[in-house]
Amino acid sequence: MGKLLIVGSVAFDDIETPFGKSDKILGGAGTFIGLAASQFNLESAVVSVVGDDFPQEYLDLFTERNIDISGIEVVQGGKTFYWKGKYHNDLNSRDTLVTELNTMADFNPIVPNNFKDADVVMLGNLHPNIQLGVIDQMEQRPKLIIADTMNYWMNHTLDELMEMISKIDVITINDEEARQLTNEYSLVKAAAKIHEMGPKYVVIKKGEHGALLFHNEHVFFAPALPLKEVFDPTGAGDTFAGGFAGHLTEAQNISFESLKNAIIHGSNLASFCVERFGTERMLNLKKEEVRARLMQFKELTQFNIELT
Amino acid sequence: MGKLLIVGSVAFDDIETPFGKSDKILGGAGTFIGLAASQFNLESAVVSVVGDDFPQEYLDLFTERNIDISGIEVVQGGKTFYWKGKYHNDLNSRDTLVTELNTMADFNPIVPNNFKDADVVMLGNLHPNIQLGVIDQMEQRPKLIIADTMNYWMNHTLDELMEMISKIDVITINDEEARQLTNEYSLVKAAAKIHEMGPKYVVIKKGEHGALLFHNEHVFFAPALPLKEVFDPTGAGDTFAGGFAGHLTEAQNISFESLKNAIIHGSNLASFCVERFGTERMLNLKKEEVRARLMQFKELTQFNIELT
Structure with missing residues (x-):
């Protein structure tokens, strides 16, 4: 069975959308990645840090899903990373109201011994030096290292970011960030530079508007599933990454065809994530629902033009 | 062989993009629709109006492509519809600098007798009363009536627009216009209302970001082909519509599966249109190029997840 190592924040989110307020709930990139990846047949561990204000019942949600939490440090007397944000009416943009890094400010990830030989490493959005520190702890080069990042690190720690990027196999990045990183408007040109x-x-x-996968001259595209309602976009990108990494770990096959399927699995899981506040939908997601929606993705995208 | 009747402007465009200026060139919805549809095996006619300033060599471009121009009225002493616009740097928005309707202001389309039994009617963006007037001239109900429209008619002639919409089989409309027409942000909900x-x-x-096809509970999506350069977006939507209508006329098959393929053919041809100013690329487009890019569309979107 494949091993997936996940590094990312485990946090409190406090979300307001046009549809309501969540109050303080479970969030964080590591959380969303871990929950999405737990839909696959694999061994996984989340490496993170929380304070002693983090409820045991939240930690239990991980272990119940067979996610190893021996790498989640609980800092006695510390407080858990807290983010509060408010989405605009179109849900495409948001204002951050509060960011309290708390214990995350001194996060020093320790990879559990039995995950130092993980097949796949998924590095959630973090300071690039933290991401690099995880790579250095691996006993052998993983089959695949995936990292997510964001514009903050381009603006503040570009040298470290570039070093991190040079050591990974897959980067996940949003369109505006790809443009900023490369100074290219065309995403085809931006991908070539990356x-x-x-x-x-x-x-x-x-x-x-979906996601693009580039590999040399090859391009693959997966749309987001058109939904009647998007309730809360928080965690959609991390859920996508978790589904992507989860599929590849389960499949144990790193080919372009396999990555295409991983993109579809990630998009599929992200379509559930946005239906409820925070992790709510991902915590109550049945295999039959996932499968039925994969069928919808096929109907949405597959056609039959014979090229004679 | 299927017959396609096209109604739309035949015009002069004067385009400025970040890459250069076109000066006064051939343009208009009817032109782009006709050129795209001429890639298919069908009989087509364009119904439009121009002034006597419209060059014979432009008219010859239609007849060389087997497009019937007996429905293009040439008004002696009249001037041809003229549009001048300037695109912003991202090519996603533009300013209209000049619109001179000229002969188009009194456009009274006359459907040629041998196209009053057309299989498919493609109504380019025009005053909804003109679109209705064309439908009224048909001897029998066409197998498929497709109409394009825009926000201008929602703002100025909503009643007439609603009557036109009630008489057609397929509407092509952009996302912002669908939202305006229905007062729904979700495109799934907007499509249901339409x-x-x-x-x-x-x-x-x-x-x-591509195009969506809705039919009751069914949804299909085609991405735009990611391109290194978009040179001039003018005519892309009409080229899409021409490819869509052209495929359906050739296929003589009005099923959801057939419409899905039509969406792909339309997206495929639109990807060429934007590579040069105005109609330039469409006038120099070989069947082998079209076929090769359809293969790219397959690679871009087709995947193989077995659902057991």
């Missing part, structure tokens, strides 16, 4: 920085595979996330 | 207005099929165009 290839040159290191990653063999470039995944560009376009939110409600 | 179904209730009449059209069995709703095509929502999202520009560089």
Whole structure:
């Protein structure tokens, strides 16, 4: 069975959308990635840090899903990372109202011994030096290292970011960030420049407009599933990444065809995530629902034009 | 062989993009629709109006492509519709600098006798009363009536627009216009409301983000092909519509599966249109190029997840 190592925040989110307020709930990139990946047949561990204000029942949600939490440090007397945000009416943009890094400010990830030989490493959005520190702890080069990042690190720690990018196989990045990183408006040109920085595979996330996978001259696209309602976009990108990494770990096959399927699995799981506040939908997601929606993705995208 | 009747402007465009200026060139919805449809095996006619300033060599471009121009009225002493616009740097928005309707202001389309039994009617964006007037001239109900429209008619002639919409089978409309017409942000909900207005099929165009086809509970999506350069977006939507209508006329098959393929053919041809100014690329487009890019569309979207 494949092993997936996940590194990312485990946090409190406090979300307001046009549809309501969540109050303080479970959130964080590591959480969303872990829950999405738990839909697959694999061994996984989340490496993170929380304070002693983090409820045991939240930690239990991980272990109940067979996610190893021995790498989640609980800092006595510390407080858990807290983010409060408010979405605008179209749900495509949001204002951050509060960011309290708390214990996350001094996060020093320790990879559990039995995950130092993980097949796949999924590095959630974090300071690039933290991401690099995880790579250094691996006993052998993983089959695939995937990292997510964001514009904050381009603005504040570009050298470290570039070093991190040079050491990974897959980057997941949104369209505006890809443009900022490369100074290219065309996503085709942006992806080509990012290839040159290191990653063999470039995944560009376009939110409600889907995701692109680039590998040299090859391009694959998965739409987001058109939904009647998007309730809360929080965690959609991380859920996408978790489904992507989860499928590849389960499949134990790192080919372009396999990455295409991983993109579909990620998009599929993200379509559930946005239906409820925070992790609510992902915590109550049945295998039959996932399968039925994969069928919808096929209907949405597959056609039959014979080229004679 | 299927017959396609096209109604739309034949005009002069004067385009400025970040890459250069076109000066006064051939343009108009009827032109782009006709050129795209001429890639298919069908009989087609364009119904339009121009002034006597419209060059014979432009008219010859239609007849060389086997497009019947007996329905293009040439008004002696009249001037041809002229549009001048300037695109912003991202090519996603533009300013209209000049619109001179000229002969188009009194356009009274006359359907040629041998196209009054057309299989498919493609009504380009025009005053809804003109679109209705064309439908009234048909000897028998065409197998499929497709109409394009825009927000201008929602703002100025909503009653006439609603009557036109009630009489067609397929509407092509962009995402912002679908939202305006229905007062729904979700495109799934917007499409459902437009179904209730009449059209069995709703095509929502999202520009560089692709196009959605809705038919009751069924949804299909085609991405725009990711391109290194978009040189001039003028005519892309009409080229899409021409490819869509052209395929359906050739296939003589009005099923959801057939409409899905039509969406792909339309997206495929639109991807060429934007590579050069105005009609330039469409006038120099070889069947082998079209076929090769259809293969790219397959690679871009087709995957193989077995659902056991």
